[in-house]
Amino acid sequence: MxxxxxxxxxxxxxxxxxxxxxxxxxxxxxxxxxxxxxxxxxxxxxxxxxxxxxxxxxxxxxxxxxxxxxxxxxxxxxxxxxxxxxxxxxxxxxxxxxxxxxxxxxxxxxxxxxxxxxxxxxxxxxxxxxxxxxxxxYHTLLLRHVDQTGVIAHVAQVIADNEGNIATLYSARQKKGGEAMMSIEIDKRLSQYVLDYLTHLPYIRWLRILPEVISGEGHLSGTGDVA
Amino acid sequence: MNLKQLADYPGYGSELILHEEVGEERAAREDLLEKMLLRLQEMRSSIARGLSSDEPSRTGMVGWNAKTLWGADDKLRAPLMKRVQAYAMAVNEENARMGRIVAAPTAGSAGTVPGALIGVGDHLELTDEALVMPLVLAAGIGQVISQRMFIAGSSGGCQAEIGSSAAMAAAAVCELLGGEAKAAVEAATLALMNTIGLVCDPVGGYVEVPCVSRNAFFAVHAVSAAQLALAGLESVIPPDEVVSATASIGRLLPPELRETGEGGIAATPTGRRIALKMAK
Incomplete structure (x- = not known):
């Protein structure tokens, strides 16, 4: 703080x-x-x-x-x-x-x-x-995708295979079988290769990587949970 | 971690905070201490700019307080008090001018920790290196408090902001003067308990009045709390209960008294007049 x-x-x-x-x-x-x-x-x-x-x-x-x-x-x-x-x-x-x-x-x-x-x-x-x-x-991966079985598991596997450690994951859909969005906070930035791979998966509609905007200096530097 | 666990640590509180944050690995510890030293130096440069500037803030309500006090006669012959007050206001006037400061824990309360810690350090002619571990403790106290209550004025009133900063500063000064974890937590508790109920009523919604002078007052308040705790005085109400009480009062405060600029001194005839003038 x-x-x-x-x-x-x-x-x-x-x-x-x-x-x-x-x-x-x-x-x-x-x-x-x-x-x-x-x-x-x-x-x-x-x-x-x-x-x-x-x-x-x-x-x-x-x-x-x-x-x-x-x-x-x-x-x-x-x-x-x-x-x-x-x-x-x-x-x-x-x-x-x-x-x-x-x-x-x-x-x-x-x-x-x-x-x-x-x-x-x-x-x-x-x-x-x-x-x-x-x-x-953290670096945040935003994925807009089709709501279908196994998407979250597959994306998580791709991230894990590339030594990405997931800090938080949130996923919600608009309606069953419709579109959904995942926000995934990852400890380090994924390589461009992995992002390109994810982008081209058939069920992915849209992908963005948002930067870490709170300098990653741990909780003592004003990044703690204050809610 | 809660405040009781921190108080029970046998040794300096900053050691436990450092351990919790980065473990025992030497490189990680050095890295964090280096970042804290950098923040300390940023605080020091805000103080230096603030003490030498009389450029008005955007509203013209503040901007010369720190410089004026710094140059004034020390009629009380209390150089420590004058230094602590001037340093604290220097930081907050820099803040009001949209200059660069270090939030501690917020920008509106950013003068309290440097005012008290660097003020006492300079008074005793200590090096910046001596202030680094106390600053780690201040950060840790802020972190522990923030897990149990809001620290934004818009959520918990001024008590949440200046109360946290005074608690952080009190613990830091206490450790700087030799107080171990128990005493430092008592200092923080006494500081917070005696800030309870303070509302956030900035004139026109600007972080200027009463924020600038308030940081001077609460930097001294923090030094007072450290002095009591170093003498072995303790809070009757345990630290974590004081944090909960502060949080519950924050929830009871109406929106007018939580950083909306619609209550308290902001709602006085003069406060409203200034707000109207600035809105034009």
Whole structure:
């Protein structure tokens, strides 16, 4: 709980917000051109005071929470012709610091909802209307796939065969036999070869690898469970 | 691990924290200590920038407090107190200016640990190396507390943030001055117990008022707790029960008093006027 080293003023409203947006940025393969951010609860009420809008924008630009460019993020975004809209809404019975991030470019679209839990810790719980669970503490493999028998076992086997150790795994489907999504947190990044192999499996629709956004320095450095 | 288990450890609390975090392997221990030293140095550079700057924050409510105090006459002839207060505010004014700081455990409470720990260290002319293991203990105390309660002001009020930071700082200062695990946990407990009930009511929603001065007060509060514990004083209520009590009060706080900028001093006529002016 010493850390992160970060640009102020708030570990939850600045550093955590930046990390959520950074993860959202990586759900697209190319940089976003348009972004809509819907803020809930304390995020909506105190966004200006905490630099939340700057931090979210910085994350979409690919900056980490210690980046000295964060205070200028909105003007940098403007220069790069990244069109950002902020909105406030009641997202229901969720953590007070919750944001929904919608990103778009010419060919892709993504939707991510997550919460900033305090001290810079975060949790993502929705991507493209699928339920997920991950923290940004590890490399996260996102797999959108057809709901059929043996998919989870097969993917887990491929990861194990390549010496990937799974920290957490969450899987949910929209309906039986429909589409499903897995979020898998892995101790080290999988090689490109393995990612390519997984991408080409017949039942895989879509694969993304999201970076570890909380510097992997163990629980003492502000990455602990604070919920 | 809970606080009782930490208190029961025969020796310095930081040793148990280090063991729990990285085991006994030498390279891993050195790696973690190096990262802690880096954080300590980051804290020190936030302090240096904060003490020498009077650039106003974005709202203009703070920005010169640390420098002003640092340059003021020490009428109380209490140089330790002045140092601890100035260091703590220096960090939080850097934070309010969107400068670089180390969250401990949060950014809004980031001045307490460096204010107390580096303040006492400098007062006694100790090296940064002497502060590293106490900082490990501070991190560990924060980690243990955070497993049982919210540390965000939006979840548990200011008591959750500044209470955690004061507890972490109290334990660190206690160990720095020779206190073993038992005394350090008592210091943390006394600090937390005497922070209970504090609400999060930042004016206009900015991490400035009362946050900057509050870090000065609670850095001194942490040093007080360390002093009591080093003298052998103990909390009547056991440490883990104090954490639970803090958590339950956090749950009782209405949203107005949890970092929404809608209650307490934020809701005073002047607080509202400032908020309106900033919204324009």
């Amino acid at each position: 010493i850390g992160p080293i970060m640009i102020g003023p708030s570990s939850s409203h600045t550093a955590g917000a930046c990390r959520l947006a950074l993860l959202a940025r990586h759900t697209l393969q190319r940089p976003a051109e348009r972004a809509k951010l819907t803020l809930h609860g304390s995020f909506a009420k105190t966004a200006k005071g905490h630099g939340t809008e700057l931090a979210l924008t910085a994350g979409i630009l690919g900056y980490y929470p210690h980046d000295p460019r964060i205070p200028q993020a909105l003007s940098i975004a403007k220069k790069q012709q990244l069109d950002i809209v902020f909105d406030a809404a009641d997202l229901g019975d969720v953590h007070p610091n919750t944001v929904c991030i919608e990103l778009e470019n010419r060919t892709e679209k993504s939707h991510l909802t997550g919460s900033s839990l305090g001290g810079g810790s975060i949790q993502v719980f929705e991507i493209d209307a699928f339920e997920v669970r991950f923290s940004g503490r």
